[in-house]
Amino acid sequence: MRREGYEFAVSKAEVLYHTDENGKQTEPMELAYIDVPDEFTGAVISKLSTRKGNLLNMKSISGGYTRLEFRIPSRGLIGYRGEFLTDTKGNGIINTIFDGYDLYCGDIEYRKLGSLIAFENGESVTYGLFSAQDRGTLFIGPGEKVYSGMVIGSSSRPEDIELNVCKKKHLTNTRSSSADEALTLTPPKILSLEQALDFIDVDELLEVTPKSLRIRKRILDSTLRKRANLKK
Numbered sequence: 001m002r003r004e005g006y007e008f009a010v011s012k013a014e015v016l017y018h019t020d021e022n023g024k025q026t027e028p029m030e031l032a033y034i035d036v037p038d039e040f041t042g043a044v045i046s047k048l049s050t051r052k053g054n055l056l057n058m059k060s061i062s063g064g065y066t067r068l069e070f071r072i073p074s075r076g077l078i079g080y081r082g083e084f085l086t087d088t089k090g091n092g093i094i095n096t097i098f099d100g101y102d103l104y105c106g107d108i109e110y111r112k113l114g115s116l117i118a119f120e121n122g123e124s125v126t127y128g129l130f131s132a133q134d135r136g137t138l139f140i141g142p143g144e145k146v147y148s149g150m151v152i153g154s155s156s157r158p159e160d161i162e163l164n165v166c167k168k169k170h171l172t173n174t175r176s177s178s179a180d181e182a183l184t185l186t187p188p189k190i191l192s193l194e195q196a197l198d199f200i201d202v203d204e205l206l207e208v209t210p211k212s213l214r215i216r217k218r219i220l221d222s223t224l225r226k227r228a229n230l231k232k
Contacts, residue, residue: 002210009205010197011218012110015075018101026101028074031056033067036092041066043087051076052105073105074098079198111201114160116153117217118146122166130183132163138188139215140165149220151204154189162222191215 001008018026032053036044038060045055045068053072061067077096084092116136126142138153146152146165155161191199196206196213203225207214219225 007209025104032070082198114155115151118150119164124165128165128167151215
């Protein structure tokens with residue numbers, strides 16, 4: 001679709017819920033079979049446990065690997081494969097199979113870290129980004145168009161942080177605009193389409209165009225977004 005010139009917004013993947021004969025909500029479940037190097041089993045078990053996974057079996061196999069068998073809600077695997085590859089340094093193998101519907105397992109926290117959000121419309125500048133990079137990992141560099149409500153990075157804290165990356169240094173008699181050239185920026189983390197889809201949270205959208213990928217909050221206005229969060 002991108003090659004054909006389409007532009008569209010994508011939300012985080014969702015599962016289809018059912019209601020059983022007693023009126024209770026049910027959700028799809030999966031069996032996950034995971035082969036992972038022994039030293040990474042703790043990280044995998046910890047991550048899947050927070051995603052409502054239930055460890056059914058664990059045994060050592062040849063080559064210094066451990067095989068884990070989990071029963072986990074399908075939504076618990078959404079956005080996990082990227083983390084899995086990182087946690088196992090690319091050496092883990094995961095296979096899943098549908099295992100019917102079961103009672104809703106409760107809310108899942110997909111991300112422990114919040115987002116860095118642009119405070120105003122404009123163009124990002126070195127000075128603004130230099131001040132922002134201490135708050136997390138940036139997804140953009142200087143000279144990029146941003147708008148209020150656009151996600152420009154991953155926060156180092158659990159909550160979202162709004163930043164003004166269009167802010168310029170006020171000039172004085174002793175400081176000129178060339179001083180910004182001395183500021184050192186950490187190269188931004190450029191997300192692929194798959195990484196961006198893994199990253200977005202339930203209150204965010206991924207804007208896909210033929211030339212760019214942008215993450216934004218569903219509710220762009222800061223005040224309206226805070227009101228919506230208070231209602232949850």
